[in-house]
Amino acid sequence: MSAHSLPEKAAAVWHSLEVDKSLELLKTNAETGLTPQEVQQRLQKYGPNELEETAGRSAWEILVDQFKNIMLLMLIAVAIISGVLDLLAWQQGSLKPGELPFKDTIAILAIVVLNGILGYVQESRAEKALAALKKLSSPNVRLIRDGKPVEVVAKDLVPGDVMLVEAGVQFAADGRLIEESNLQVRESALTGEAEAVNKRAKLILPEETSLGDRINLVFQGTEVVQGRAKILVTNTGMQTELGKIASMLQAVESEPTPLQQRMTQLGNVLVTGSLILVALVVAGGLLRGGNLQELLEVSLSMAVAVVPEGLPAVITVTLALGTQRMVRQNALIRKLPAVETLGSVTTICSDKTGTLTQNKMVVQLVYTNNNSFRVTGEGYAPVGEFQLDSNNVSVDQYPEIPGLLVACAVCNDSVLQQQKGQWTILGDPTEGALVTLAGKAGIEKDQWESKLPRVSEFPFSSERKRMSVICQVEEVKTGVSSLSAVDPAIAGMLKSERYLMFTKGSPELILARCTQIYLGTSSAPLTDQQRQRILAENDTMAGKGLRVLGFAYKPLNEIPPEGSDEASEQGLVWLGLVGMLDAPRPEVRAAVQECRDAGIRPVMITGDHQLTARAIATDLGIAQQDDRVLIGQELQRMSDAELEQQVDLVSIYARVAPEHKLRIVQALQRRGRFVAMTGDGVNDAPALKQADIGIAMGITGTDVSKEASDMVLLDDNFATIVSATKEGRVVFTNIRRFIKYILGSNIGEVITIAAAPIIGLGGVPLSPLQILWMNLVTDGLPALALAVEPPEPDVMKRPPFSPRESIFARGLGSYMIRIGIIFAIISIALMWWAYNHTHAAGYQGDPDTWKTMVFTTLCLAQMGHAIAIRSNTRLTIEMNPFSNPFVLGAVVITTILQLMLVYVPPLRDFFGTHLLSPTELGICFGFSALMFVWIEIEKLFLRLMGKKAV
Numbered sequence: 001m002s003a004h005s006l007p008e009k010a011a012a013v014w015h016s017l018e019v020d021k022s023l024e025l026l027k028t029n030a031e032t033g034l035t036p037q038e039v040q041q042r043l044q045k046y047g048p049n050e051l052e053e054t055a056g057r058s059a060w061e062i063l064v065d066q067f068k069n070i071m072l073l074m075l076i077a078v079a080i081i082s083g084v085l086d087l088l089a090w091q092q093g094s095l096k097p098g099e100l101p102f103k104d105t106i107a108i109l110a111i112v113v114l115n116g117i118l119g120y121v122q123e124s125r126a127e128k129a130l131a132a133l134k135k136l137s138s139p140n141v142r143l144i145r146d147g148k149p150v151e152v153v154a155k156d157l158v159p160g161d162v163m164l165v166e167a168g169v170q171f172a173a174d175g176r177l178i179e180e181s182n183l184q185v186r187e188s189a190l191t192g193e194a195e196a197v198n199k200r201a202k203l204i205l206p207e208e209t210s211l212g213d214r215i216n217l218v219f220q221g222t223e224v225v226q227g228r229a230k231i232l233v234t235n236t237g238m239q240t241e242l243g244k245i246a247s248m249l250q251a252v253e254s255e256p257t258p259l260q261q262r263m264t265q266l267g268n269v270l271v272t273g274s275l276i277l278v279a280l281v282v283a284g285g286l287l288r289g290g291n292l293q294e295l296l297e298v299s300l301s302m303a304v305a306v307v308p309e310g311l312p313a314v315i316t317v318t319l320a321l322g323t324q325r326m327v328r329q330n331a332l333i334r335k336l337p338a339v340e341t342l343g344s345v346t347t348i349c350s351d352k353t354g355t356l357t358q359n360k361m362v363v364q365l366v367y368t369n370n371n372s373f374r375v376t377g378e379g380y381a382p383v384g385e386f387q388l389d390s391n392n393v394s395v396d397q398y399p400e401i402p403g404l405l406v407a408c409a410v411c412n413d414s415v416l417q418q419q420k421g422q423w424t425i426l427g428d429p430t431e432g433a434l435v436t437l438a439g440k441a442g443i444e445k446d447q448w449e450s451k452l453p454r455v456s457e458f459p460f461s462s463e464r465k466r467m468s469v470i471c472q473v474e475e476v477k478t479g480v481s482s483l484s485a486v487d488p489a490i491a492g493m494l495k496s497e498r499y500l501m502f503t504k505g506s507p508e509l510i511l512a513r514c515t516q517i518y519l520g521t522s523s524a525p526l527t528d529q530q531r532q533r534i535l536a537e538n539d540t541m542a543g544k545g546l547r548v549l550g551f552a553y554k555p556l557n558e559i560p561p562e563g564s565d566e567a568s569e570q571g572l573v574w575l576g577l578v579g580m581l582d583a584p585r586p587e588v589r590a591a592v593q594e595c596r597d598a599g600i601r602p603v604m605i606t607g608d609h610q611l612t613a614r615a616i617a618t619d620l621g622i623a624q625q626d627d628r629v630l631i632g633q634e635l636q637r638m639s640d641a642e643l644e645q646q647v648d649l650v651s652i653y654a655r656v657a658p659e660h661k662l663r664i665v666q667a668l669q670r671r672g673r674f675v676a677m678t679g680d681g682v683n684d685a686p687a688l689k690q691a692d693i694g695i696a697m698g699i700t701g702t703d704v705s706k707e708a709s710d711m712v713l714l715d716d717n718f719a720t721i722v723s724a725t726k727e728g729r730v731v732f733t734n735i736r737r738f739i740k741y742i743l744g745s746n747i748g749e750v751i752t753i754a755a756a757p758i759i760g761l762g763g764v765p766l767s768p769l770q771i772l773w774m775n776l777v778t779d780g781l782p783a784l785a786l787a788v789e790p791p792e793p794d795v796m797k798r799p800p801f802s803p804r805e806s807i808f809a810r811g812l813g814s815y816m817i818r819i820g821i822i823f824a825i826i827s828i829a830l831m832w833w834a835y836n837h838t839h840a841a842g843y844q845g846d847p848d849t850w851k852t853m854v855f856t857t858l859c860l861a862q863m864g865h866a867i868a869i870r871s872n873t874r875l876t877i878e879m880n881p882f883s884n885p886f887v888l889g890a891v892v893i894t895t896i897l898q899l900m901l902v903y904v905p906p907l908r909d910f911f912g913t914h915l916l917s918p919t920e921l922g923i924c925f926g927f928s929a930l931m932f933v934w935i936e937i938e939k940l941f942l943r944l945m946g947k948k949a950v
C-alpha cells in the first residue's frame, strides 16, 4: 500500500482505530512528530492544507448583476431613445454635414458596458483582496516536529503531524485525539449543533458511527471551547470533512457598507426626481408650443446629467484605499463597513494585558512566609538574583522558595526557548515569566516535568481565573525511609501521598481556598493574621501596577475526577505571591490623549486586580487616581438598569469575566454610545459580535475571537485602534467631500440644461456625450484626487459623527443644493451672454459656439470647485497646494484635456464642440473663476460668523 493512498483509505475509519494503530498507519510518533524531510515529502504528496475556493457567481451572472442598477437602466433607455431620434434625423436627411449618426447612443452604451466591465473587475479584485486578507488572518498551529514544539502556518500542516491545541483554537485540519484533558469542542460549523461536545481519546468507536458522534476525532473549522489536547492530523485540505462540504466555508463577509446602501437609495431618488423633472419640462414645453424633438433632446440630456456616473467607482476606490492604509498601520479590516463606521466610535473598551501593556512580563517580587524578595534580570533570560533588603541571597537558605518555584515551573503550559541567542517564550507571557523566574534559581521546567509528570489538570479560564495541575510524584513515598528519594525542594509538601496538585491564579481566590501555609519543610495552619498580611502584600504589589499571582499546593492520594475542580481545589496549602511587571506600551499614553481630544472615551476592562488596573490606567491617563473601579462581583449583582447608570462614569472594570463584557457593551449601546471592544478569548466572541466594532487580537487572539470580529489588530496595540479610528474619520470626511463636489455639479448641470428652453434659447447647451465626459472625466478625476486628501489638522480634535445620521446631515445636503444653484446661476449668466454674443450681427464663427462656451465654463468652474473644496474651513491660500499634489495634477490634466476637446480638430468633431476665440476662452475662464471666489467668500463669511462649515 503506498503512503499516498493510506490516509484516504483509512479516512472513513479513523474513529474505529486505536491511537497506536493510527500513528503506525501515518508513520509518525506521538512524542517527536515528523521530521522536516517527512514534512516536505508529505507536503508534495498531499499539497498545502487549504480549501479550494468555492465557485462564486459565474462571470455572466456578475455581468448581469451590474445592469440591475436603476441608473444604468435609465442610461440604456436614454441610449435607445437617442438612437431612435438619430435614426429619424438620418432618414429625414436632417443630420448636420460631417455629423456622425448614433454617436450619443454609442457613447452612452460604451459607458454602460464600461461600467459593467469596471464593476466586474472591481468585484473580482475585491474577492482577491478578501482572499488575501483571509490568508493574513490565517492562524498558526502549534505542533511537535522533530521532537520540539513549533508554530507553523496552518497551510503547512500534513497528515501525520502532531498538533497541540487549547481553548480558543479553531482546528486547522481533521485529526484523531492522542490524549486530551477536559476537551470540549463546539462543532456547530459542521453539525449545526450549538452545544459543545466532550471529546475522549481513549474510545474506539464502531465504524458506522455518525460524524456528530465520533468523539475521538476532531474536525477542521470546529472550535475548542475548553481544555487541551494532543492530536494526530489525519486529513488536510480538501480531504477534511469541511473540505467535502466547502460551500459551508465561512468567507470574510463582503456586505455593502451603510454608505453603499444609502448610495443605492440615492440613485433611486435621483432617477425618480429626474423623470418627474423631465415630464414637467416636456409638458411645460409642449404647452408653450415647443418642438417635441427639441424637448426630447433636452430631457435626454437632463436624464444623463442627473446620474453621477463616476460616483460608485470613486466610493469603492476610497474604501479600498482606506483598508490598505489601515493594514499598513496594522489594523486588518475583516468587514468593509468597519472602514467608514470606525470614524464614529465614541467609546473604546480595551483589554489591559497586551493591548495597553507590552505583555512582556518580568517577575520583580516574590513574597513567601513573611519575606519579600526582589528579583533582578531582564526579559525572559533565566539569569538574575534574588535579593532581600538589596542583598543577594541564595534561595537554599529559604526553603519555602524552591517549593514555590517548582509550582511556577510545573503549573505552567509555556515553553522557554533560546533562539539565536535570544530567550523567547512559546505560549502565555505570564507563564513564560514564571518559567524564567524558576530558571533563575536553577529550577528547570523540563527536568521537573519529568520528575513530576502531569497526570491531570483543571485548565485556566478567564472565568475561573486559576488553574491546577495534578502531578505524580516520581518515587512513590511509602514511608519515612524513602524520604531521601524525593527532591528536597518538595519533600516538605508530602507525607506518603502519591500525587501533588499545584494551583495558581488570582491571589484572593487562591488564598480563600487555603487552610494551611507552607513553611519550607512542613506546613502549618493559616492564621487570620497571616491571611491579612498576604492580602496587604498583594495590594501593595498591585498598587505598584504589578500583575500578581498566588500559588498553592495540595497533596493527594487519588487523581481527582474530571469536572471536580470546585471540590478538589479546596483545603490548599498556601505557597506565596509572585508579582510581575508588564510595562505599559510607551505609545499608548499619547493615543489615550488623542482619544480624549477626539471625544472618544477609553475604558479599560481587565481580568486583573483592581489596584493593578488602577495603577496602569492612571499611568496611561485613562482614569484619575480616585475614579471608581467597578469590580466583576459588583457588576454581577447590578441589574441592567443600574449598570446603565454607571457605564458613562466608570473607566476601569477589574476582575471581570468575559460575560460581563457583553453586558457592558449592551449598557453602553443603550446609552447611545458607539462602541469598539477588544477581545481575545473564546468567550469574548459574543461581546465582539455585539460591539459596533469588534476588535480581535492578531497575536494573542484565539481563532474564535478573530472569526467574530470586524477588525484584527495585527500588533495587539491600543494605539493601532486609535490610528484606525483616525483613518475611518479621514475616509468618511473625504467621501462626504467628493459627494458634495460631484452632486453639486450634477445639480448645476441639470438646472442649466432645463433653463435653456425656459429662457427661450434654441437648442440644448450640452449633448449627452459632453455630459458623460463631464461626469466621468472632469468630475471623476478631481474627485479621485479628493479621495486621498490628507487628514485635516482637526480630524482628531472634534467629536465623532453619529453613524446613524444621514450622509446629507450637518449641512451637506444644503451645501449641495446651494452650490448647485450658484453653479447654475454662473453658467446661465454666461449662457445668456454667450448666446447673445454668438447671435449678434457680424459674428464670424458658428452661431452654436455658445454651447461650447457653456460646456467649457461648466468644466472649468468645477476645477476651481475642486481646489477650494479641499478644506471646509481654511482658505486655499492658507493651504499648501502640494499637500495633496493629486488635486493639483488632476486639475491641470483635466483642464488640458478639456482644451484639447476644443482645439484638437478630430476631438472637436467627435465631441461636437466649436472653436473658441482667445477672448471667448478668456470669458469662460473669467466666469468659471467666480465659482472658486464664491466658495472662498463663503468660508470667510462662516469664519466671521463663527460658524463651522460642513
Ligand code: ATP
Pocket: 350, 351, 352, 353, 354, 428, 430, 431, 460, 461, 462, 463, 465, 466, 467, 504, 505, 506, 507, 548, 549, 605, 606, 607, 608, 609
Ligand atoms: P486582560 O483582560 O486585560 O487581558 P488579564 O490577562 O488579567 O487581563 P485574564 O487573562 O482573564 O485577564 O486573567 C484573569 C486573571 O486570571 C489574572 O488577573 C490572573 O490573576 C489570573 N491568571 C491569568 N493568567 C493565568 C494563568 N496562566 N494561570 C493562572 N491564573 C492566571
